[in-house]
Amino acid sequence: MPELPEVETIVRDLCRRRVPGCRIVDVVLGWPGVVEAAGRNQFLRIVPGRRILSIVRRAKYLVFRMDNEMYLLAHLRMSGRIYLEPESGCHAATRLSLRLEDGRWLDFVDPRKFGRWMLVGNPAEVLGRLGPEPLSAVFTEAWLGEQLRLHRRQLKPLLLDQTFLAGLGNIYVDEALWAAGIHPCRCAADLSDREVQSLHKAIGRVLRQGIRNRGTSLGNGRPNFKSPDGRQGRNRSRLHVFRRTGQPCPRCGKSIERMVVGQRGTHLCPACQIRPSLLPCASPRFPRPARRGPLRNARSA
Numbered sequence: 001m002p003e004l005p006e007v008e009t010i011v012r013d014l015c016r017r018r019v020p021g022c023r024i025v026d027v028v029l030g031w032p033g034v035v036e037a038a039g040r041n042q043f044l045r046i047v048p049g050r051r052i053l054s055i056v057r058r059a060k061y062l063v064f065r066m067d068n069e070m071y072l073l074a075h076l077r078m079s080g081r082i083y084l085e086p087e088s089g090c091h092a093a094t095r096l097s098l099r100l101e102d103g104r105w106l107d108f109v110d111p112r113k114f115g116r117w118m119l120v121g122n123p124a125e126v127l128g129r130l131g132p133e134p135l136s137a138v139f140t141e142a143w144l145g146e147q148l149r150l151h152r153r154q155l156k157p158l159l160l161d162q163t164f165l166a167g168l169g170n171i172y173v174d175e176a177l178w179a180a181g182i183h184p185c186r187c188a189a190d191l192s193d194r195e196v197q198s199l200h201k202a203i204g205r206v207l208r209q210g211i212r213n214r215g216t217s218l219g220n221g222r223p224n225f226k227s228p229d230g231r232q233g234r235n236r237s238r239l240h241v242f243r244r245t246g247q248p249c250p251r252c253g254k255s256i257e258r259m260v261v262g263q264r265g266t267h268l269c270p271a272c273q274i275r276p277s278l279l280p281c282a283s284p285r286f287p288r289p290a291r292r293g294p295l296r297n298a299r300s301a
């Protein structure tokens with residue numbers, strides 16, 4: 001699934017190729033379900049003729065601001081891609097196309113049909129419930145520490161929760177937790193100040209690296225992510241744990257393992273990321289419930 005760096009790459013490419021400023025002259029729905037039925041007629045009536053003023057990213061959404069004070073929101077979900085083409089009909093599985101006044105076509109291609117487009121007057125209706133952007137000034141170490149202490153949840157599902165923090169997905173959460181040396185099953189509230197500091201740094205670092213490398217394309221033969229000009233992202237070769245099960249950890253050499261956490265496939269180093277049951281509780285504010293039997297110590301185990 002495209003995450004923050006992949007969506008950011010798409011937005012930057014569309015801006016570089018001057019899609020903002022273009023008028024949309026036609027909308028073609030290759031599959032009607034790409035726009036929810038309730039808003040479909042309005043979408044088809046209002047969008048043609050509108051000029052795109054700007055395109056930005058918020059979390060994993062693309063946000064097109066138009067000249068009538070309305071917004072197009074696009075979420076790529078599992079397999080959505082956006083291509084910019086000189087003619088129509090370039091791709092199978094094109095679910096929606098915007099024909100631009102200069103003759104180009106912005107095609108939304110989505111084999112698995114989970115992606116959605118919508119037209120809204122107030123984007124906050126959809127985006128307002130999202131957590132802060134991890135590359136914004138709001139996302140400070142202090143903020144992260146305060147928020148984590150409020151949640152007695154496993155860390156990985158919490159970091160994937162878009163209402164907690166926006167834009168992270170499976171790839172970059174696994175990479176950030178490995179970089180910080182923290183096990184994905186740790187209780188969020190139990191992290192020490194030092195671990196919060198490491199995690200905060202790691203999240204920023206893996207996301208910035210992902211953007212610099214124009215996203216992560218996975219899959220052989222048919223990569224799951226391409227930018228609007230059809231290029232694959234380069235970040236795959238920079239991943240340390242994600243989908244590297246059985247390969248050596250770049251830090252310690254131990255084999256990378258895969259486990260399921262919160263119903264998501266999760267990759268980690270069992271030596272660099274110590275299981276929570278092997279750690280003493282780090283948070284005096286939320287003491288761990290009393291356990292029967294001796295607590296095993298990570299280093300003596």
Ligand SMILES: [Zn+2]
Pocket residue numbers: 249250251252253254269270271272273
């Ligand atoms: Zn390791």
